Amino acid sequence: MMNRKIVFLLLSIAIFPVINSLAQDLPSDSTYIQDDKTDKFSLPQINYQWISFQIKAKITTEEEQPPQIQIFVVNRIDSIIYLNFNKSGIELLRMVFTPDEVIYVNKMSESYYQGGYEPLTSVVGVPIDFYLLQSLLNAVDLKGFTPELDFFEQDSLLHLTSPHRTHSSAKMNIMQQVLLNPDFTMAMNEITDLGLRYSLLARYDEYKMISGFPFYSKIRLEVESFDMVLEGELKNVKMNVPGPTTIRIPSKFTPLIDKQ
Secondary structure (H helix, E strand, O other), X not given: OOOHHHHHHHHOOOOOOOOOOOOOOOOOOOEEOOHHHHHHOOOOXXXXXXXXXXXXXXXXXOOOOOOOEEEEEEEXXXXXXXXXXXXXXXXXXXXXXXXXXEEXXXXXXXXXXXXXXXXXXXXXXXXXXXXXXXXXXHOOOOOOOEOOOEEEEEOOEEEEEEEEEEEOOOOEEEEEEEEEOOOOXXXXXXXXXXXXXXXXXXXXXXXXXXXXXXXOOEEEEEEHHHOEEEEEEEEEEEEOOOOOOOOOOOOOOEEOOOOX
């Protein structure tokens, strides 16, 4: 089993929490958007093949408040996510996600993990896979989920909700609430597992144009089950510029989970 500190570092890349129940009554002053108006908006889409950026991150929990760290992120869309955690130029750990597996290498403890997403899912309390992480990092809707979100407009924001969305191949059942800004960029994405009722929350702010596309410059991620909050500011955002994605497991490193 992973110890709590290792799991905490693994979770720091993920993203999210509980705020309110997603299955709540709609406000009486809300305005429903009829079907004939659905062509007037669209959910944010990924319109690039590569994206990379640095996050100046502050991660806090109820138990401790670690110092600020830097996270270097590279995402080749639908292929690989690379994360490098460092402090003052010293690499702490490196993670690579593909649709099939997670590779985690911690240089401080000389340990590693290579395998499926189950350890992250079991601790976070929400089913996690490559595409969920990619959606959260790029501020877009989840890929492959049905049905479509219901929507209504209130206070200049577009609210999109669903009390039950499923992904048959990933065997996920979630509640979800999304808020879109007036320009249809994502302001919030909240995901709750229908089984354990734990939630993940991502908030995005201060969008800037990068290579002709709007992209957030501030992010707040909360994990309810771990009472964890990540607040970050982005810099050096690049689109369609390939970045590093390699990871190596030194032979002297020990596995975090022994294979039976």
